[in-house]
Amino acid sequence: MSKEKLFQERVDRMTKAFKHEIPDRVPIAFMIETWAGHYSGYDIVDLGYDYPKLRESFLKVAEDFEEIDALPPAFGVRPGNIYAATQSREYSYYGxxxxxxASLQHLEAGNVMSTDEYPEFIADPFKYIVEKQIPRRYAAFDKPEPERSLAYVQFALIYKTYIQEAIVKLGEQLAVEKGMPSLFKGSTEMPMDVFMDYFRGFKGIIMDIKKQKENVIAACEALFPLMLKKAIHNVESGIFPGIFIPLHIPTYLRPKDFETFYWPTFKKMIDSIVEKDCTPVLFMEGNWEPYYDFLKELPKKKVVGLVESGDFRKMKKEIGDTLCIMGGMPVDVINHSTKDEAMKYAEVITWLQMAAIYLHWTKYCFHQTKQIQRILKQYFRQLLSMENINKEVSYDYKNT
Amino acid sequence: MNEKYQVIVDALGELEEDKFLDAIKELLEADPSAENAEQIVNACALGMEKVGEYFEQNEYFVGELIYAADILQNGFDLVNPYLSEEDASKKLGTMVIGTAPGDLHDIGKNIFKSMMEAAGFVVHDLGVDVKPEAFVEKVKEVKPNIVGISGLLTLSLDTMGDVINSLKEAGLRDDVKVIIGGNPVTEAAMKRVGADAYSTNASTGVKQCKEWVGA
Structure with a gap:
């Protein structure tokens, strides 16, 4: 089969799944990040700093795992050169x-914005980000004008190189040489997650919602237009690839607080992206069961949910009509399971796929051994065999 | 419990910080004795138990646990000067804690630590990416009841085992209980690495530790 045809076949399969139509087989998206490097014999420093090695790693994975239908762009690997240039310690590659x-370390940005600065942020978010938040996170910009503006310009050039070499060029090579589509064409975060991740830290935002409720709500609203712009600016309309949105704080909030603080801008973000005819792909970390009633209010068959674990059957039943659910064998099972356990997961996923649409994904951070490759291969083969169509399988992976 | 302390229990349980702190201030003003201060501390412990119950009933989530620990700390700051030396130094038990070798992620560890301190444990925090030898050394030095290993990366599930093996080699494993914690830990991982308990949230972890020391 020509690479163009293979590419189109994979895109069609993913698109059908995103639209809740039944594709010819279970589509497999492979959510690897630094594992591509481990698999190809490189460490995370090679991947973070050396773009040709990064590309080589992803191309090798695409070559060796032809069962895969889509790979994410290499954003998850993170650009070491950029963190070095901006003098950031948020991502750590080596001791x-x-x-x-063995794995990339993400250190909390922490208390970048102080508790009393919400009004200043709300008055002019962009100004605050450029003048306060970024210089505090990245020492390279902590300079008086005009040096700071100059630093931003220098940084833009390094960033442009990164995007070109690690994202655009790799995406083109994957498509042309391997017939492999990209899973995502853009990304953003929900405003409240941005405040947790980059402004206030985990404890900070948790205390803020208890102590300055109105400010947090207003700040999320003030940040919303920028985060929506990040999601869809310069992005073409179309169901597939999706817009990646990792959701971080929700499952630490009680549903009442979720509704008050997170939900308003969350719902608005999803609606706005769907309105542009794009597919939000939500990375749903943690246990989302307490929030299913909210998820049911999202636009039907327009949103994808990436799940790590949980009661898949219940998930399908409760929110499967609304979200296309992507999920699969947890990383720990991949790392340590027997072949039988892997087969069992594949059975469950194939069976649930028939209830509607189910995608498979598997996440970073597993080991580099050949054993893993074998398990994955067997697992994929089982997924693709479609033996379990309409066959109810025993199901006891609730809490894995 | 005397009714005047019940307001402390309830206010902490319901996370009403002002009410909680005002009640402590009033009680201390009325009676600055060490005995009264100790009763207040006991009421705080009951209040935290209430928070734990709400957590188990899915009324409270992690956000509430963090807030509760913070409120409690503010309360302790008020009470501490009034406690007798004996009461002030009375602790439930001792714990050594750190993130697994090769893991720098410590948000979860820090939450757990503050919850353990709020519960009345002395916590020796070794920080992040703690080598097995460092755990062994600290265990030898402070002879804790419990060792806690925290991690976010799936890789940590293996290096937690390295720590436990080092404790075994040093002949210390039987002297301590070991709990592993963090997003990726599971019962299977606990058995594999040879820990005594696991927890994916601070509340059940603290509850387990309290059981271990008979509190």
Whole structure:
């Protein structure tokens, strides 16, 4: 089969799944990040700093795992060159001894914005970000004008190189050489997650919603237009690829607080992206069961939910009509399971797929051994065999 | 419990910070004795139990746990000067805690630590990316009841085992209970690495630790 035809076949399969139509088989999206490097014999420093090695790794995965239908852009690997240039310590690739970590380390940005600065942020979010938040996170911009503006310009050039070499060029190579589509064409975060991740830290935002409710609500509203712009600016309309949106704080909030603080801009974001005829792909970390009633209010058959774990059957039943659910074998099971356990997961997923649409994905951070490759291969083969269509399988993976 | 302390229990349980702190201030003003202060501390413990119950009933989520620990700390700051030396130094038990070797993620560990301190434990925090030898050394030094290993990366499920093996090699494993915590931990992982308990949230972890020391 020509690469063009293969590419189109994969795109059609993913698109059908996103639209809740039945594709010819279970589509498989492979949510690898640094594992592409481990698999190809590179460490995370190679991946973060050396764009040709990064591309080589992803291309090798695409070559060796032809069952896969889509790979995410390499954003998850993170750009070491950019963090070095901006003098950031938020992502750590190697220890003090210079030895690369086995996995990328994400350190909390923490208390970048102080508790009393909400009004200043709300009055002019962009100004606050450029003049206060970024210089505090990245020392390279912590300079008086005009040096700071100059630093931004220099940074823009490094960033442009990164986007070109690690994202655009890799995406083109994957498509042309391997017939492999990209799972995402853009990304954003929900405003309240931005405040947690980049402004106030986890404890900070948790305390703020208890102590300055109105400010948090107003700040989320003030930030919303910028985060929506990040999602859809310069992005073409179309069902597939999706817009990746990792959801971070929701499952730490009681539903009442979720409704008050998170839901208003969350709902608005989803509606706005869907209005542009794009598909939000929500990375639903943690246990979302307490929030299913909210999810049911999202536009039907327009949103994808990436889930790590949970009661898949219940999930399908409760929110499967609204969300296309992507999920599968948890990483720990991949790392340590027997072949039988992997087969069992594949059975469950294939069976649930028949209830509507189910995608498979699997996440970063598993080991580099050949054993893993074998397990994955067997798992994929089982997924693709479609043996379990309409066959109810025993199901006991509730809390894995 | 005397009714005048019940307001402390309820206010903490319902996360009403002002009411909680005002009640403590009033009680201390009326009676600055060490005995009264100790009763207030006991009421705080009952209030935290209430918070834990709400958590188990899915009324409270992690956000409420963090807030409760913060409120409680503010309350302790008011009470501490009034406690007798004996009461002030009375602790439920001792714990050594750190993130797993190779893991720098510590948000969960820090939440758990503050909850443990709020519950009345002395916590020796070794920080992040803690080598097995560092755990062993600290255990030798402070002889804790409990060792806690926290992690976010799935890789940590293996290095937690390295820590436990080092404790075994040093002949210390039987002297301590080991709890592993964090997003990726599971019962299967707990058995595999040879820990005594696991927890994916601070509340059940603290409850387990309290059981271990008979509190």
């Amino acid at each position: 003090e001894d210079g030895v690369p970590y």
